[in-house]
Amino acid sequence: xxVLTQPPxxxxxxxxxxxxxxxxxxxxxxxxxxxxxxxxxxxxxxxxDDSDRPSGVPERFSGSNSGNTATLTISRVEAGDEADYYCxxxxxxxxxxxxxxxxxxxxxx
Amino acid sequence: xxxxVESGGGLVQPGGSLRLSCAASGFTFGIYSMNWxxxxxxxxxxxxxxxxxxxxxxxxxxxxxxxxxxxRDNAKNSxxxxxxxxxxxxxxxxxxxxxxxxxxxxxxFDPWGQGTLVTVSS
Numbered sequence: 001x002x003v004l005t006q007p008p009x010x011x012x013x014x015x016x017x018x019x020x021x022x023x024x025x026x027x028x029x030x031x032x033x034x035x036x037x038x039x040x041x042x043x044x045x046x047x048x049d050d051s052d053r054p055s056g057v058p059e060r061f062s063g064s065n066s067g068n069t070a071t072l073t074i075s076r077v078e079a080g081d082e083a084d085y086y087c088x089x090x091x092x093x094x095x096x097x098x099x100x101x102x103x104x105x106x107x108x109x
Numbered sequence: 110x111x112x113x114v115e116s117g118g119g120l121v122q123p124g125g126s127l128r129l130s131c132a133a134s135g136f137t138f139g140i141y142s143m144n145w146x147x148x149x150x151x152x153x154x155x156x157x158x159x160x161x162x163x164x165x166x167x168x169x170x171x172x173x174x175x176x177x178x179x180x181r182d183n184a185k186n187s188x189x190x191x192x193x194x195x196x197x198x199x200x201x202x203x204x205x206x207x208x209x210x211x212x213x214x215x216x217x218f219d220p221w222g223q224g225t226l227v228t229v230s231s
Contacts, residue, residue, distance in 0.1 A: 001171075031211060031212075031215070033217035033218070035154070035218070037154075042204055042220075042221040042222065042223055042224055043146075043154065043204075043218070043221055044219075044220075044221070045217050045218065045219045048209075048211065048216075048217040048219075049211050049217070054219065084153075086153065086154050088154075088156075088217070088218070090214070090215035090216075092214070092215075095168060096156070096168055096169060096170050096171060096174075097159070097168060097215070098144060098156040098159060098168070099156065100146075100153065100154045100155065100156055101153075102153050103153040103154065
């Protein structure tokens with residue numbers, strides 16, 4: 001089955017740029033979605049289809065996807081961005097096709 | 110307002126059964142695929158099951174295949190997850206999530222319900 005690999009943690013100072021990666025074999029050929037989950041809350045999509053943002057998500061959140069790595073970039077990080085972030089793809093070759101990465105804890109220093 | 114509300118969670122003994130429900134409102138439930146996703150305490154998200162809008166296409170994670178059954182009633186705007194032969198490792202918050210398609214076959218999860226906690230313990 002398809003495996004998505006995320007770093008367990010990323011730390012960044014307020015105002016700086018955070019980059020969270022999601023690795024997978026030829027992930028550039030797939031559509032990647034990113035979810036933000038704050039403690040005690042349900043996940044919320046922040047980027048879908050590699051780089052699209054749902055309405056209401058700040059422009060500070062952006063995504064890219066190429067080769068074997070997809071990246072969620074958060075510019076001008078704020079304290080309120082501290083959360084767990086998960087990538088997700090659809091694996092067309094599988095009979096259990098929805099796959100999540102292991103998640104990355106973003107800490108704002 | 111688009112809303113998903115899960116119910117049916119609780120404490121169950123190993124080997125027992127539980128049926129989760131997800132009530133949808135604020136959108137045309139019958140045209141959307143739906144999913145169940147779970148999260149064990151302190152762990153990441155694990156996709157559990159998918160059902161297409163008409164119920165004709167269903168997928169399960171290997172960890173629940175043969176024990177869990179997903180279903181839906183479009184007339185009642187409801188999604189279900191029948192969980193049998195429960196194990197300790199099934200302990201988790203279970204979320205239902207609508208799938209917004211970006212192609213004919215796949216999409217992203219939006220929105221999610223608030224989740225319902227299932228605890229499997231003797």
